[in-house]
Amino acid sequence: MRRLGSTRRRGRTSRVVAAGVACGAALAALTVGPAEARPLGHRAPHWDLKDTGASAVRFRGLSAVDRRTAWLAGTGGTVLRTTDGGARWRNVSPPGSADLEFRDVEAFDARRAVVLAIGEGEASRVYRTDDGGATWTESFRNNDPKSFYDCLAFFDRRHGLAMSDPVDGRFRILSTSDGGRSWRVLPAAGMPPALDGEAGFAAGGQCLVTSGSADVWLATGGGADARVLHSADRGLTWTAAGTPLPAGDPARGVFALAFRDRTHGLAVGGDYRPGRPSPRAAAGTSDGGRTWRPAATAPPAYRSGVAWLPHSRTAALAVGPTGTDLTTDAGRTWRTIDTGSYDTVTCTPDLSCWAAGEQGRVARLES
Template sequence: MGTPHWALKDSGAPDVRFRGLAAVSRNTAWLAGTRGTVLRTTDGGRSWRNVSPPGAGELQFRDVEAFDARRAVVLAIGEGEASRVYRTDDGGRTWTESFRNTDARAFFDHRHGLAMSDPVDGRFRILSTRDGGRSWTVLPDTGMPPALPGEAGFAASGQCLVSSGPKDVWMATGGAARARVLHSADRGRTWTVTDAPIPGGDPARGVFALAFRDRTHGLAVGGDFRPDQPSADAAAHTADGGRTWRPATASPPAYRSGAAWLPHSRRAALAVGPTGTDLTTDGGRTWRTVDTGSYDTVDCAPDLGCWAAGEKGRVARLEH
C-alpha cells in the first residue's frame, strides 16, 4: 500500500478545537468541539454545516457518535451540569438533551451503548442506553473493580471507551500510579482489569485511546500530554482481548491521543497526536511517522473514509 497522507479540509471554524469525530463514510463525517460546536459534512469535507445544539455555546463537546448522516449523539464535559448528552435524528436541525453529567461513550449498535464518568465513591460509573441514546440508566457497580487513587479516563479524543462486536467494551485509564485497561464482555455489567505498559505515575500520563479491530486485536496509545515531557512507550498492542498488553518495539515518538484501524486491514492502523500521525503495518508492533500536523482524534468508516480532527479547526481526510 502507498503511504497515506492527510488532505486538509476547511472547517470554517479556526477558533474551535475538535476532539469529537465520527466518520460515517468518505463523504459524511461529524465533528464536535469547543464553543458548543457541532459540524457535519456530506460532500467529503468541501463544505461543513454548523448544526450545533441551540444554547450550547459554553459547552465543550468531546465526543460524537454518528449512525448515519441524520442520526448522531454528542457529549459535552465539564463541571456539574456542563456534562451533557444530546441526540439528533434530523441531521442536527433539532436536538434533544438526554442526560447530564457523564464522560465518554461507546455504542455496540444503533440502539445499545454505554457511557462512563470518572470514579464515584471509588468506582467508575457506567451508564447504559437501549434506545440509541434517548435515555440512560446507571448500571450497578458491583462488577466494577475499585479505581486507583487519582485514576480517571482522559477525554482527549472520545476513544477512552470503545466497543467491538455486540457485547465487548474496553476502557482506558490514566492519572494514577499505573495506566490500566478495563474490559467487559457483557456490555458493562462485569469488568476485568489489566495493567498497560504505557507509563503512568502522574496525572498527565496514561492510556488516552484504544482501538479494536475485533474482540481480540487491539491498540492502546497515550503517554504524557505535556508538550515538554517525553512519552516513552507511547503505544501497546494486544492479541487476546486485552488480557495482556505488549509495548510496541518502535513506538510513536511522542504522546498520541487517538487511534484507528484502517478498514479491511488486519495489520494497518493510525495514531494521531499534537505532533503528528504515525502508521503501523504490523498490528501495532512498530510505528513510523507519516505526517507532522496536529490532530487530536481519528476515525475510519468501512468505505475507507478516514478522518482526523484537532485544534484550530483542523480537519482532514486520508488519501492514499
C-alpha cells in the same frame, strides 16, 4: 478527566466508485513503506485539510459514517456536519450550547447522531438528533457533582454506554438501549475499585470503545498504573489489566483504544504535557486486553487517537499534537508519516480515514 485540556444515477455511481478506489489506493500505499518502494510517479498518501470555517474550535470529537459524511464535536458547544466529503460543513450545534465542551460524537448516519459534553456536574450532558442537527433533544444531564463524563460508545444503533471518572471509588457507567434517547446508571458492583488518582482522559473520544455486540474497553490514566478495563456483557462486569504505557502522574496514561475484533487491540497515550517524553506511547494486545505488550518502536511522543485501517489485520494510524504515525505490523513498530497536529482519527468500512484537532483542523486521507 478534570486534568486534561481546557479541557443514484449512473454518473454519480461511477464517481463514488472511482473515489472509493482512489481512497483504497491511498490506504494500500501507506503499507508499502519508503518512497523508493513506490512506483515512479506515485504520490505518497497525505492528509488533505478541509476548510471547516471554524479555526477557533478544537475538535476532539469525530465520527465518520463514510467517505462523504462525517460529524465533528468541539469547544464552544460546536457541532459540524458534512455530507460531501468535507467540501462544505454545516454548523448544526445544539441551541444554547456555547458554554459546553463537546468531546465525543457517535453518528449512525447523516441524520442521526449523539454528542457528549464533558465537565463536572451538570456540564456533562448528552444530546441526540434525528434530523441532521436541525433539532436536538437533551437526553441526559448529570445531576451528581462527583461525576465527570469523558467518552461514549455504541455497540449498534440502539445499545451504547458512556463513562464517568470514578464516583465513590469506582468508574461510573451509563447505559442506553434506545439509541441514546434515554440513559440509566449501571450498578457499580461489577466494577473493580479505581486506583488512587485514576480517571479517564476526554482527549479524543476514544477512551471507551466497543467491538461486536457486547465487548467494551475503558482506558485509564492518572494512577500508579495505566490500565485498560474490559467488559464482555455491555458494562455490567469488568476486569482490569495493566499496560506498559507511562503512568504515575495525573498527565500520563492510556488516552485512546482501538479494537479490530474482540481480541486484537491497540492502546496509545503517554504524557500529554508539551515537551514531556513518552518513551512507551503505544502497546498492543491479542487476547482481548488481558495482557498488553509494549511497541518495539513506539510513536515518538504522546498520542491521543488511534484507528485500524479499513479491512486490515496489521495496519493502523495513531495521531497526536506532534504528528501521525503508521504501523503495518499490528502495533509492534510505528513510523511517523505526518507532523501535523490532530487529536483524534477514525476510519470507515468504505476505505476512508479522517482526522481532527485544534484550530478547526479536519482532514481526510488522500493520495
